[in-house]
Amino acid sequence: MKLIRFIALTGVFLLAGSLLYIIFASGKVANSNDDKITIRFGHGAAETNERHLAVMKFKELVEERSDGNIEVLVYPNELLGSEGEMIESVTLNDLQMVAASAFSQYDQRISVFELPYLFDSHEEAWNTLDGELGDEVGSYLLDHHLRVLGYFENGFRHITANKPIERPDDLAGLKIRTPEFPISLTTFQALGASPTPMAFGELYMALQQKTVDAQENPVPNIYANKLYEVQDYLIMSGHQYSSVPVAVNEEFWQSLSPETQNLLQTTAKEVAQYHRDLVLENEQAMIQELEEAGTIILTPDTEPFRKKAEPVYDSFRKRFGEDLVNRVLDAVAVERIR
Numbered sequence: 001m002k003l004i005r006f007i008a009l010t011g012v013f014l015l016a017g018s019l020l021y022i023i024f025a026s027g028k029v030a031n032s033n034d035d036k037i038t039i040r041f042g043h044g045a046a047e048t049n050e051r052h053l054a055v056m057k058f059k060e061l062v063e064e065r066s067d068g069n070i071e072v073l074v075y076p077n078e079l080l081g082s083e084g085e086m087i088e089s090v091t092l093n094d095l096q097m098v099a100a101s102a103f104s105q106y107d108q109r110i111s112v113f114e115l116p117y118l119f120d121s122h123e124e125a126w127n128t129l130d131g132e133l134g135d136e137v138g139s140y141l142l143d144h145h146l147r148v149l150g151y152f153e154n155g156f157r158h159i160t161a162n163k164p165i166e167r168p169d170d171l172a173g174l175k176i177r178t179p180e181f182p183i184s185l186t187t188f189q190a191l192g193a194s195p196t197p198m199a200f201g202e203l204y205m206a207l208q209q210k211t212v213d214a215q216e217n218p219v220p221n222i223y224a225n226k227l228y229e230v231q232d233y234l235i236m237s238g239h240q241y242s243s244v245p246v247a248v249n250e251e252f253w254q255s256l257s258p259e260t261q262n263l264l265q266t267t268a269k270e271v272a273q274y275h276r277d278l279v280l281e282n283e284q285a286m287i288q289e290l291e292e293a294g295t296i297i298l299t300p301d302t303e304p305f306r307k308k309a310e311p312v313y314d315s316f317r318k319r320f321g322e323d324l325v326n327r328v329l330d331a332v333a334v335e336r337i338r
Contacts, residue, residue, distance in 0.1 A: 036068075037256070040097070041074050041096065042079070043075070043076055045076060045221070045224065046225055050275055053275075054099075054271050054272075054275035057274055058072065061271065083102035086098045087100055090248070091249070097246065097249075099246045100245070101245075102179065103146070106141055107144070109324060111182070113129060114181070116306070117306040118240075125241045129243055146248075146249070148245045149265055149268035150269045151243040151246070152244035152245075153243065154242035156242075157238070157241075158217070159215075160228070160233060161174065161176075161231060162233065163213075165237075165300070166235075167300065168304055171192050173193070174194060174214055176188055176196065176212060177198055178196070182319070184197075184216075186312050186316070191309060204225060204227060219234075219286050220282065223289070228293055228294075231295070232294075233296045236297065237305060238302060246268050
């Protein structure tokens with residue numbers, strides 16, 4: 001009986017060892033220079049959103065430029081979970097890439113470019129993000145196995161509501177959905193609102209059921225997700241510029257050849273600008289369509305909002321570090337006088 005048990009256990013161990021060998025060997029083959037590489041790429045935007053179009057452009061270019069040796073599988077619309085959940089999947093290499101905004105859960109300094117009223121134009125933001133500071137801030141995520149390859153455009157964020165908002169006092173006590181980012185929450189607290197964080201995928205129903213009264217997002221997100229169906233006013237507050245970092249798992253990245261890394265990096269930068277241009281090209285047409293659909297567009301004087309948001313800088317100098325905030329402000333000032 002003992003002999004039979006020994007033979008059976010030996011068989012089990014040999015089988016387990018064989019399976020482990022197959023798994024690890026498969027992993028090596030999948031990332032070798034000669035065989036096909038699969039990249040699972042998730043994002044949270046709708047398939048009508050420019051973000052999805054940009055990720056599909058990335059897929060097209062990478063597959064073409066690699067002569068089909070790289071396959072990019074795209075998962076839009078929070079199909080694989082919320083932004084936070086998808087980013088976690090990338091840290092674990094369950095997903096290889098993600099385009100998302102929720103990286104501040106790993107290092108708050110990635111949000112330094114979202115300080116209220118930091119940028120006056122898209123070009124100021126792009127030049128700052130694509131420069132040394134953008135690279136430096138992105139590198140803070142390497143400790144969490146996340147490598148930032150570029151910054152897509154989320155754009156300037158604006159408020160929608162079912163009442164007019166023309167001065168900061170109009171925000172007093174307003175229950176407004178924000179992402180669960182400390183800088184967004186602090187900004188709307190400073191403006192006198194009652195920020196209520198929730199996942200973007202839950203937002204439409206929350207507005208419809210009046211769980212929240214208002215929300216804030218860039219125009220493409222408002223348009224693509226039909227938030228105008230449940231909100232009467234679009235207030236062009238431009239209170240924050242919001243980028244969408246595109247990140248890859250660092251372990252996966254290091255398994256790639258330098259040539260493949262260069263292909264992915266170059267394509268990500270190119271597609272980031274493609275996305276930015278696409279958003280700007282379509283945004284004015286979207287605003288016009290929103291107006292035609294019955295949305296009332298308001299363009300308030302932003303100076304009172306800007307002044308009321310100033311304490312946010314003091315708060316985040318402590319969180320981000322005085323030196324980093326000052327260097328960002330200096331970089332923006334340089335861009336402004338070019």
